[in-house]
Amino acid sequence: MKFVSAVFLSLGLSATPVYAECLLGDEPTIPDGATSSYDDMIAAKGEVDAYMAVSNDFLSCLESENEAAIDGMDKDAAAEMTAAMAEKHNAAVEMQEKVAGAFNQAIRDYKAANPQ
Secondary structure: OOOHHHHHHHHHOOOOOOOOOOOOOOOOOOOOOOEEEEEEEEHHHHHHHHHHHHHHHHHHHHHHHHHHOOOOOOHHHHHHHHHHHHHHHHHHHHEEEEEEEHHHHHHHHHHHHOOO
């Protein structure tokens, strides 16, 4: 089990697979809303939406892969595996919140710089 723990600790939250099928895409670049054009903001929205969809797929994949991985494990090993996957899940959710917050701020900045 130490080997599995070491593998999980070495995995990052980039486009690196956590398991064979679980991939988390790269965080989108959020434009500066105060200086960006409308078209730049629309393009960024598309990138943010795509990132959120990919990261939601990643979260679902983590759950499925964890359930499959712990099947047949002893209680302690399964708890350790589940805890490691929970850390990956929480980190991915924090990234989603960070991206959403940054994009929402960019929208506020755009609206402030371009009043109607």
